[in-house]
Amino acid sequence: SRVGFSAFIEYFVSSGINAEYGGARKPIGMCCIAPVIAARIIPGVEVTVGSDVEGTEKWPYAGTAGAINAMGGKHVVTDVSQAHVDSNNKVVTTAAYMCETGLHEIHDGIGEMVSEVLKLAK
Numbered sequence: 001s002r003v004g005f006s007a008f009i010e011y012f013v014s015s016g017i018n019a020e021y022g023g024a025r026k027p028i029g030m031c032c033i034a035p036v037i038a039a040r041i042i043p044g045v046e047v048t049v050g051s052d053v054e055g056t057e058k059w060p061y062a063g064t065a066g067a068i069n070a071m072g073g074k075h076v077v078t079d080v081s082q083a084h085v086d087s088n089n090k091v092v093t094t095a096a097y098m099c100e101t102g103l104h105e106i107h108d109g110i111g112e113m114v115s116e117v118l119k120l121a122k
Contacts, residue, residue, distance in 0.1 A: 027120035029113045031096035036064060038091050039073025046086035048078045050095030061098045081108040085116050092116040 030038055035047035051058075052065035052075055065075035076084045080099040085092050094109035 025090055027090040027092065027117045029092045029117040031094045031110055031113055032098055035093040036068060039068040039071045042089055042091065043072055045089045045091050046074045046076050046084060047091065047093040048076045048084040048095060049098045050078060050080055052077055058100050060100060081105045083109055083113040083116050090120050
């Protein structure tokens with residue numbers, strides 16, 4: 001199906017996530033562009049792709065934040081080395097490669113995302 005910024009989620013992706021996540025409410029970790037999928041299929045979910053300020057070299061994909069909001073999600077601004085936890089929906093996201101920065105900072109954000117998903121899984 002299509003919404004807002006011509007977002008199309010493959011049926012098998014959305015049905016797979018809904019099957020695993022929906023009834024069981026298992027925690028999900030998503031990084032880079034993947035939080036857009038959560039915004040499309042989980043109403044009101046809070047996610048991050050980093051910055052929402054367009055036109056900077058460090059954050060060339062910041063316009064994605066507007067697409068997330070247009071799809072009914074809520075974008076939360078974070079640094080690339082951070083993860084955002086939506087405790088209500090058990091979704092943890094981080095910007096990863098949405099930011100032009102050193103790999104060590106991307107690594108830190110992904111590491112935090114994994115740690116937070118493991119905390120929610122307990």
